[in-house]
Amino acid sequence: MQPPQRVLLIVTRRIGDVLLTTPLLHSLRQAWPQAKIDVLVFCNTASVLRGNPAIHEIITVPEHPGFWQHLKLFFRLLRRYDLALSTLTGDKPTLYAWVAGKRRIGMLAAEKKQQWKRRLLTRSVIFDNFDTHTVLMNLKLVEALGIAPSYPVEAAWTPQDIARVAVILPFDVDVENYAVLHVYPKFAYKTWHVQGWVDLAQWLQVRGLRVVLTGSNAADELAYVADICSQLPANAVNLAGQLSLAESACLLSSANVYVGPDTVMTHIAAAVGVPSVALFGPSNPVKWGPWPQGYVQAKNPYRLRGTQRVERVILLQGPGDCVPCMEEGCERNIRSLSACLQNLPSANVIAAVQSLLTG
Numbered sequence: 001m002q003p004p005q006r007v008l009l010i011v012t013r014r015i016g017d018v019l020l021t022t023p024l025l026h027s028l029r030q031a032w033p034q035a036k037i038d039v040l041v042f043c044n045t046a047s048v049l050r051g052n053p054a055i056h057e058i059i060t061v062p063e064h065p066g067f068w069q070h071l072k073l074f075f076r077l078l079r080r081y082d083l084a085l086s087t088l089t090g091d092k093p094t095l096y097a098w099v100a101g102k103r104r105i106g107m108l109a110a111e112k113k114q115q116w117k118r119r120l121l122t123r124s125v126i127f128d129n130f131d132t133h134t135v136l137m138n139l140k141l142v143e144a145l146g147i148a149p150s151y152p153v154e155a156a157w158t159p160q161d162i163a164r165v166a167v168i169l170p171f172d173v174d175v176e177n178y179a180v181l182h183v184y185p186k187f188a189y190k191t192w193h194v195q196g197w198v199d200l201a202q203w204l205q206v207r208g209l210r211v212v213l214t215g216s217n218a219a220d221e222l223a224y225v226a227d228i229c230s231q232l233p234a235n236a237v238n239l240a241g242q243l244s245l246a247e248s249a250c251l252l253s254s255a256n257v258y259v260g261p262d263t264v265m266t267h268i269a270a271a272v273g274v275p276s277v278a279l280f281g282p283s284n285p286v287k288w289g290p291w292p293q294g295y296v297q298a299k300n301p302y303r304l305r306g307t308q309r310v311e312r313v314i315l316l317q318g319p320g321d322c323v324p325c326m327e328e329g330c331e332r333n334i335r336s337l338s339a340c341l342q343n344l345p346s347a348n349v350i351a352a353v354q355s356l357l358t359g
Contacts, residue, residue: 004082022154029054031147051156153271155249173254182260189329199346215240275356281341
């Protein structure tokens with residue numbers, strides 16, 4: 001195939017999905033260094049890609065665009081690209097690829113009712129939502145293109161991000177040891193219990209590590225993090241709502257250890273190489289386990305069940321024969337809690353952290 005001059009990558013999904021396309025982006029950049037590679041994402045997920053050197057332009061669309069917004073986007077994309085790639089099986093991403101690309105390669109679900117999309121694509125890749133890690137699934141598009149894969153997940157930051165983190169923090173990251181805890185996932189069913197975070201923070205302080213809490217600026221998250229911080233050692237630092245994702249990645253890069261649930265911050269921590277404990281309950285670790293820095297194999301990093309260590313990441317599963325159920329909490333909605341995480345003992349998490357800190 002003749003190297004394309006303009007490429008569009010379509011990732012209109014959650015922020016973690018967007019981050020996990022960075023190996024695909026780097027693969028495209030390595031194969032076609034002269035190409036202009038644009039990315040189409042939702043407005044609220046673009047921040048995770050800012051500063052990524054593989055990208056020429058980030059194009060955003062609202063998660064629920066109106067008719068005129070859609071029409072404007074279609075005219076903007078119309079046959080503008082030599083190649084359009086979609087990492088998703090949905091109707092809209094496939095239509096975006098069809099509108100944008102002279103050649104289109106996208107994911108296709110195996111169900112018969114989805115087969116009409118095959119006509120919109122120059123080539124399709126059968127999507128596996130259970131037994132293939134998201135990074136490897138995205139790299140199936142690389143395989144279809146016949147170019148070499150690149151495996152590292154990339155979290156980028158700038159000198160300005162470094163400077164701002166230095167100003168915000170009340171201590172010098174080059175002098176003081178610290179642990180980053182991300183205590184609040186977007187969805188309640190991924191939540192660990194408050195007492196666990198308190199026990200862990202107290203244990204870290206005794207061992208000479210200052211605790212730094214991260215979080216978004218959402219009102220419910222700010223309140224939750226503030227409540228936990230009020231129960232922590234006096235020198236704990238609450239940075240919830242104060243850092244961009246790039247600044248958070250910069251903060252993580254100098255930390256001694258990180259602990260968090262199945263969320264984008266945990267993926268970033270694994271990507272920058274900080275020793276990390278990922279707390280997993282209902283989520284499928286085969287599909288969504290944080291991709292560790294230094295892992296460059298074309299096979300899944302994690303098994304479906306059991307606590308496991310890969311490189312500098314410990315994926316710690318909650319107890320229960322039903323784990324992972326791959327459901328949204330025990331009451332099957334995103335606001336419900338998951339017994340496996342609520343019953344995960346503090347001692348198990350502390351033991352995992354200790355093993356990372358001691359080698």
